[in-house]
Amino acid sequence: xxxxxxxxxxxxxxxxxxxxxxxxxxxxxxxxxxxxxxxxxxxxxxxxxxxxxxxxxxxxxxxxxxxxxxxxxxxxxxxxxxxxxxxxxxxxxxxxxxxxxxxxxxxxxxxxxxxxxxxxxxxxxxxxxxxxxxxxxxxxxxxxxxxxxxxxxxxxxxxxxxxxxxxxxxxxxxxxxxxxxxxxxxxxxxxxxxxxxxxxxxxxxxxxxxxxxxxxxxxxxxxxxxxxxxxxxxxxxxxxxxxxxxxxxxxxxxxxxxxxxxxxxxxxxxxxxxxxxxxxxxxxxxxxxxxxxxxxxxxx
Amino acid sequence: xxxxxxxxxxxxxxxxxxxxxxxxxxxxxxxxxxxxxxxxxxxxxxxxxxxxxxxxxxxxxxxxxxxxxxxxxxxxxxxxxxxxxxxxxxxxxxxxxxxxxxxxxxxxxxxxxxxxxxxxxxxxxxxxxxxxxxxxxxxxxxxxxxxxxxxxxxxxxxxxxxxxxxxxxxxxxxxxxxxxxxxxxxxxxxxxxxxxxxxxxxxxxxxxxxxxxxxxxxxxxxxxxxxxxxxxxxxxxxxxxxxxxxxxxxxxxxxxxxxxxxxxxxxxxxxxxxxxxxxxxxxxxxxxxxxxxxxxxxxxxxxxxxxxxxxxxxxxxxxxxxxxxxxxxxxxxxxxxxxxxxxx
Numbered sequence: 001x002x003x004x005x006x007x008x009x010x011x012x013x014x015x016x017x018x019x020x021x022x023x024x025x026x027x028x029x030x031x032x033x034x035x036x037x038x039x040x041x042x043x044x045x046x047x048x049x050x051x052x053x054x055x056x057x058x059x060x061x062x063x064x065x066x067x068x069x070x071x072x073x074x075x076x077x078x079x080x081x082x083x084x085x086x087x088x089x090x091x092x093x094x095x096x097x098x099x100x101x102x103x104x105x106x107x108x109x110x111x112x113x114x115x116x117x118x119x120x121x122x123x124x125x126x127x128x129x130x131x132x133x134x135x136x137x138x139x140x141x142x143x144x145x146x147x148x149x150x151x152x153x154x155x156x157x158x159x160x161x162x163x164x165x166x167x168x169x170x171x172x173x174x175x176x177x178x179x180x181x182x183x184x185x186x187x188x189x190x191x192x193x194x195x196x197x198x199x200x201x202x203x204x205x206x207x208x209x210x211x212x213x214x215x216x217x218x219x220x221x222x223x224x225x226x227x228x229x230x231x232x233x234x235x236x237x238x239x240x241x242x243x244x245x246x247x248x249x250x251x252x253x254x255x256x257x258x259x260x261x262x263x264x265x266x267x268x269x270x271x272x273x274x275x276x277x278x279x280x281x282x283x284x285x286x287x288x289x290x291x292x293x294x295x296x297x298x299x300x
Numbered sequence: 301x302x303x304x305x306x307x308x309x310x311x312x313x314x315x316x317x318x319x320x321x322x323x324x325x326x327x328x329x330x331x332x333x334x335x336x337x338x339x340x341x342x343x344x345x346x347x348x349x350x351x352x353x354x355x356x357x358x359x360x361x362x363x364x365x366x367x368x369x370x371x372x373x374x375x376x377x378x379x380x381x382x383x384x385x386x387x388x389x390x391x392x393x394x395x396x397x398x399x400x401x402x403x404x405x406x407x408x409x410x411x412x413x414x415x416x417x418x419x420x421x422x423x424x425x426x427x428x429x430x431x432x433x434x435x436x437x438x439x440x441x442x443x444x445x446x447x448x449x450x451x452x453x454x455x456x457x458x459x460x461x462x463x464x465x466x467x468x469x470x471x472x473x474x475x476x477x478x479x480x481x482x483x484x485x486x487x488x489x490x491x492x493x494x495x496x497x498x499x500x501x502x503x504x505x506x507x508x509x510x511x512x513x514x515x516x517x518x519x520x521x522x523x524x525x526x527x528x529x530x531x532x533x534x535x536x537x538x539x540x541x542x543x544x545x546x547x548x549x550x551x552x553x554x555x556x557x558x559x560x561x562x563x564x565x566x567x568x569x570x571x572x573x574x575x576x577x578x579x580x581x582x583x584x585x586x587x588x589x590x591x592x593x594x595x596x597x598x599x600x601x602x603x604x605x606x607x608x609x610x611x612x613x614x615x616x617x618x619x620x621x622x623x624x625x626x627x628x629x630x631x632x633x634x635x636x637x638x639x640x641x642x643x644x
Contacts, residue, residue, distance in 0.1 A: 194385035197352050202446070203373035203402040212398075216389045 043273035050267035062270040066262075072275065074250050075258040078165070079234060079279075082254055086172045087229045091222060093173065094180035095215070101181065102188050119178035127242040130171045134158050134243070158244050161251035168252050172239050176232050180225040187221030188214070220295075227290040234279060234286075255279050302363030302376075302453040302486055303328055304349060309358035311344050311510075318344040320510030321358070329484040331477075333501035335491060337533070341510040342490045343458055349488065350379050350456050363453060373402065378447035379456040382463060384439045386431040392418075392442050393427040399450045417449040420479065437468045444476075448483075455480075455487040461496060473500060494534050498522065506530045524627070528634035531627065537600045539627070542591065547640050548629040553586075553602035555625040559618040561607050568620040569642065573599065578613055587611065 010016055047058045066072055101112055118126060133140060134157035145151045157167045191214065199209045215222075237256035240246060246253035246261065255275060263272015304326040311319040319341040326332045334342040347353040349360060351372035360367050367375050378399075386395050396417050400410045418424045421441040431439060440460060447455065460476070461469045477500055480487050491497055497504050498518045505515045506529075514526035525531035531539040531550055541550040562568060571591050579586040587601040601619065603609075611617060628637050 192383060192385065194381045194383045195387065197347075197350075198379070198381060198385035198387075200352060200372045201350055201377065201379040202399040203450070204398070205373070205402070208402055212401075213387060217387075 040273040040277055043270050044277050046270050048270045050269060053269075058270075063274045066271050066274045066278075071250050071253060072255075072258060075246075075253040075255050075275075076278075078250075078252060079254040079256075081165070082169060082172070082240075082252075083230050083233045086169045086176075086233055087226055089169070089173045090177050090180050090229050091226060093177045094184050094225060095218070095222070097177065097181035098184035098188050099210075101185055115181060116178045118175050119182075123175065123236075123238045124242055126175065127171065127239050130167075130174075131158075131243055134167050159248060161248060164244050164248060164252045168240055168243055171243060172233060175239065176229050179232075180229055183225040183228070184218060184221060187218045190221075191217055223290050227287060230286050230290075231283060234283060303361075304332075304454055304486060304488060305359075305361040305364075306345070306349065307359040307361070309345065309348060309360065310356045311341070311348060311353060312356045317510050319348070319355075322507075322510070322512050324505055324512060324515060326486055326488065327502070329486055331480055331487045331489065331500060331502045333489045333491060333497040333504045334507060335494060335497040335501075335504050335533075336507035338492055340507040342492075342507050345507070346379075346456050346458055346488060346490050349454070350377050351375050352379075375454075376450075376452050377454045377456055378450065378452035380440075380443045380447050380458065380460045382459040384431075384443035384460075384463070386439060386442055386446070388431050390430070391427065392423065392429050392431070392434070395431070395442055396427075396446045396449050399446060403450060413449050417445040420448065421445050421475075436464050437472060440464065440472060441475075444479075448485075453486070455485045457487065457489045459491055460489075461491075462493070476500070494536070498534075506533060508533070524636065526636055528629050531629070537586070537602065540597075540599045541629070542594050542597055542599075543631065544640070544642070547631055547637060548634075549640070549642065550627045550629065551621045551625055553600045554604070555621050556599070556601040556619055557603070557621075558607070558609055558611065559620060561603075561609060562620065562622070567623045569623055569626060570618060570620045573601065573617050573619040575601075575611060575613055575615060575617055578611065585611075592616070 042055065044062060045057050045059065046055050047062055048055060097115055101108070101115065105111075132138065136156045136159055139155070139157060141157070142151065142155055145155070155163060158164050195213065195217070196209070199213050204212070234254075235256060237254070237260055240252055240254050240257045241260070244252045246257045255278060259272045259275035259279075262275055263269050266272070304324075306322055306324050309319055309322045310317070322341075322345060324332070334345060336342045344353060348355050349362075351367065351370060351374075355368065362375055362377070372379075387398065390398065393414055396414045397410050400413055405413070414427070415424065418427060421444055423438060423441045423445060426434060426438060426442070431442065434442065440463075443460070457476075461472055464472055473496060489496075489500065501518060503515060503517055504521050506513045506521055508529050514521050514530045516524075516526075521530055522534055525534065525539070528541060528548065528550075531541065535552060537553050539550045539552055540556065541548055556571075556573070559570075573587070573589055573591060575587050575589040577588040579588070583605050585603045585605070585607075587603065588598065589601075590597060590599055623639075626639065628640050629635060630637050
């Protein structure tokens with residue numbers, strides 16, 4: 001067979017095709033995830049700053065300095081509460097939304113569209129809208145509450161430590177609940193109709209159905225939704241960054257924003273990298289736990 | 301135990317009429333089969349009796365009481381689904397106990413009932429297993445036990461044997477019959493399998509396009525089909541149907557016998573049968589061909605292996621049908637009519 005004839009069959013060769021199809025992904029991951037990740041590990045063991053970009057290893061000094069910083073400890077605690085509370089709310093809201101969206105009613109497509117909107121809208125744009133909604137002077141929420149007579153002066157949603165945390169959590173829930181709802185919806189539609197019919201014939205009411213059949217069957221799917229939610233909450237900084245920039249007085253500071261402020265705005269690249277890396281084992285741990293939970297559950 | 305009755309029952313889904321005015325009344329403790337091709341409305345009818353579907357029109361009575369609008373749990377019916385619909389996250393014991401829990405029965409009583417129901421179907425040793433670790437036959441038994449643990453007044457089954465392989469199916473059919481006889485519970489059984497219907501039913505309701513074409517014992521629907529649909533649907537191969545000028549007539553393939561084989565040649569109607577192909581199937585022979593003058597209609601004769609008469613393909617043979625086995629139908633409406641004089 002001539003070389004040319006051989007080349008004609010190149011597209012039938014699975015080994016060749018594997019390389020062709022895999023390489024974009026491999027290159028993308030190596031360049032944009034792998035390389036920065038390795039760089040961050042290296043930086044965390046140096047005292048590199050934007051003013052002095054020379055790489056000089058200082059052992060664990062940088063990491064020790066970061067851990068000793070009270071703001072870091074505060075950010076760590078905030079990250080924990082931020083992730084736990086918002087995802088707890090997301091799970092409840094998403095399950096309810098999914099139940100609603102699998103029912104048949106008029107105007108269903110419009111409600112679906114409205115619910116998915118927060119997920120489709122660009123994060124920063126949506127968050128800036130919230131920034132205005134929660135503004136200390138012009139907030140429409142305050143205006144409504146004032147008109148109703150519930151408050152006499154503005155709430156300063158983002159200006160008081162506890163309210164600010166609440167606001168950040170609320171916006172985060174608003175943002176990731178649609179994704180979770182869609183995931184849970186997929187799970188709901190995967191439950192065979194016969195199962196729901198059997199529940200009805202067996203004499204169970206709606207609550208028993210929800211807690212003894214639907215939710216146990218959905219558990220693996222809900223675990224997946226939580227996995228995505230937690231990772232999105234811990235690793236993404238846009239909501240906190242746009243709404244409060246971690247304030248007031250670090251009361252909404254989370255690890256991702258703190259890494260950014262330290263490393264990029266403050267110029268302490270080594271310390272920023274160390275803060276960012278602190279998230280890594282946490283995320284790996286969460287992923288492992290949730291995946292194991294998901295696998296242990298019975299699958300249909 | 302209770303009598304199931306439906307009156308003028310109708311169900312429309314958007315533009316489709318699934319059940320089109322059905323009247324059926326079961327006997328007490330009867331095994332009633334709803335038989336028909338897929339899409340004939342038999343499952344929809346069963347689901348309306350269970351309360352899973354609300355009728356568009358008509359009445360449903362269980363034990364003499366109207367149950368329209370009542371949810372399934374208020375109807376004291378049990379249902380077994382084609383897929384069994386076991387709860388995959390619960391053990392067999394919890395699956396069977398689920399209807400009892402929903403009923404709010406005492407835990408101690410519950411345990412006894414679960415053991416009783418499991419004992420009925422010989423699955424006591426499976427109580428701690430989960431459904432996915434069970435074979436098809438075992439799953440079916442669990443589904444039956446779960447349905448019966450509440451001692452319902454009516455038992456509804458939707459093609460419960462169709463997910464079993466052929467060998468298991470015969471055994472499961474036997475078990476189910478034996479069990480139904482023992483408990484004497486009014487049972488409504490949906491199937492598209494005529495062998496199941498004939499073998500199990502006290503009576504069969506043959507359905508097509510949302511209507512009951514005929515309701516009768518297996519002998520009645522087989523030997524005296526009410527119309528050409530029932531005549532063609534039952535029997536394998538189906539009844540041979542031939543057209544005359546103003547009516548149709550038919551006979552079963554096993555009634556079409558060669559000359560000299562029938563025990564009594566009196567009262568038989570002779571036909572010339574051109575045999576074009578013979579299939580030898582061990583226990584019987586199928587003869588395919590036509591009757592001269594009716595070339596457009598394929599005729600099948602089924603001879604049992606006990607008829608050893610040599611017959612050859614591509615030749616005319618003398619066959620006959622007993623007059624008492626001839627059936628006549630209206631040409632337009634297809635309904636059964638009294639015997640007509642044949643011109644052939």
